Amino acid sequence: MLQKSSFDWGYRTVPQKQACLGLDDQVSIWPMGKILGGTAMLNNMIYVRGHPDDFARWFRDTCNYDYSIDILPYFEKLENNGTNKHKGSVPISDLPYKSNVSDYFLQAGICLGFGISDGVNAEPGFSSPKITIQKGQRWTPYHQLAKNRKRNLAIVTNAFVEKVLLRDNFEAYGVKYTHMEEPIFAKAKKGVILSAGVIGTPKILMLSGIGPKQHLEKMKIKPKLDLPVGDNLQDHVTTGLDLLTFDYSPNIGIRQMLSPWSMLNYFLRSRGPWTTVGCESIGFFNTAKEIVPELQFMIFPLGVTIDDGYYLSSLTGIGERLWKKYFAKIDKPSFTILPIVLHPKSRGTVRLKNNNPRTPPLINPNYLSDSYDIDILIQGIEMIKEFINTPPMHRLGVKLNPIKFPGCEKFEFDTRPYWECYVRHFTLTAYHPIGTCKMGEVVETDFKVKGTRKLYVVDGSILPDLPSGNPNGAIMMMAERAAEIIKHHCWKTQRKCCAAEVFQKECQC
Secondary structure, three states: OOOOOOOEOOEEEOOOOOOOOOOHHHOOEEOOEOOOOHHHHOOOOEEOOEOHHHHHHHHHHHOOOOOOOOOHHHHHHHEEOOOOOOEOOEEOEOOOOOOOOHHHHHHHHHHOOOOEOOOOEOOOEEEOOEEOEEOOEEOOHHHHHHHOOOOOOOOOOOEEEEEEEEOOOOEEEEEEEEEOOEEEEEEOOOOEEEOOHHHHHHHHHHHOOEEOHHHHHHOOOOOOEEOOOOOOEEOOEEOOOOOEEOOOOOOOOHHHHOOHHHHHHHHHHOOOHHHOOOOOEEEEEOOOOOOOOOEEEEEEOOOHHHHOOOOHHHHOOOOHHHHHHOHHHOOOOEEEEEEEEOOOOOOEEEEOOOOOOOOOOEEEOOOOOOHHHHHHHHHHHHHHHHHHOOHHHHHHOOEEOOOOOOOOOOOOOOOHHHHHHHHHHOOEEOOOOEOOOOEOOOEOOOOEEOOOEOEEEOOHHHOOOOOOOOOHHHHHHHHHHHHHHHHHHHHHHOOOOOHHHHOOOOOOO
16 A cells, blocks of 8 residues: 555556556556565565576576575575574564455365465465565564664665766775765775665666666766666566456455454454455466476455555556446456466566666566467466366356456457457556566676676566566575675675585685
């Protein structure tokens, strides 16, 4: 509910040529947290590690050294699931609240022959998601920072970083930022770490003269290092809001949210509807002869029509015309299964619009530019049709929403041409962008920006490819690795170490 508020950067993509055709201005709305805790204050809080082969591919493709790397210890180091084995800083918990239809989703998965997975690893099957909630309240990495706040930590809010300060030998010695409209220079001795996110970090680097040479020259910025900053933009693309309807009304909605009982239950017991994360089941599937899952389901027992178009529709770019022609005509309770393309082939860019730091950058995810992404989405819709054709879903009276999507009226409903038109018109972000400062091309495996000294990037922008699942956990895992590597690199040995060997406390590269 903080999206589109003063705590959101309020990013929007450029108009998409092959996707988002039914959304306002053909753009996708990308919320990002402008608040302590970052986008973790706006997300669904779902914690998934991903698949082991995701990370094996990352480091095999990005490190010049021949080694295999085990990232499991880093996940285990950060996780706290209430057991003696995992006592990290990140609380990993079960859903504190589920609707009265939640178990039907898992039963439907069993009817299709899928097992119940552990909810943490991206294994084929269905599960209730694990989430980063502590005592009914949202948890972000900032909560841990504040809990263990040290005397040498200074937190400055209302600060806007404009660029990194670099010496002639490309050594980072600080940043320039404005605070209350006053320019300030923060000096650094040991290093500068950028964690401004998938959009903010490439923007700052390019404003600092690090990025594609021709683009920087066009923006009238003196190029210092020619690197593919802003390339390789990827996002989990999805579709399908309110694609399904119930004959049965679940016990979650506006009435439950506005109930005084719900408020008291939350503040007195940290329980009840106010602790819901919306998504009550997840599933992972291999659609071909692949080890790594290609498709994910996120199942919500509600749809965007839950508030009659008052607020939620605007968060996804649903305009008044689309609302009236499609969503307002849905006369039954709706719910949503989002089919998510886990490893999309489409690639986009982040570019500067001009050299003014205050100008939002140009974000082009280039959605559905590769036909593979369309194929996986349509396979996901076909799986949804199988899913709702199970006894548990029959008991709830679940059906496909028969209303044709505006712009696709000329196609016969429930045919391949119709669904391709549907996904091109109703293309949605799963809010999982990564990759704009790709490890191996922009940053080294020790998180240092190539060609620089003492300048590091630690956020989702460094991920070479999307993990199998919500990237929340993978980004925190990489941050855990980065903390260890940067300390080892900058404070101890002062020697360049292969990232894989730091965990073994040896440096032989």
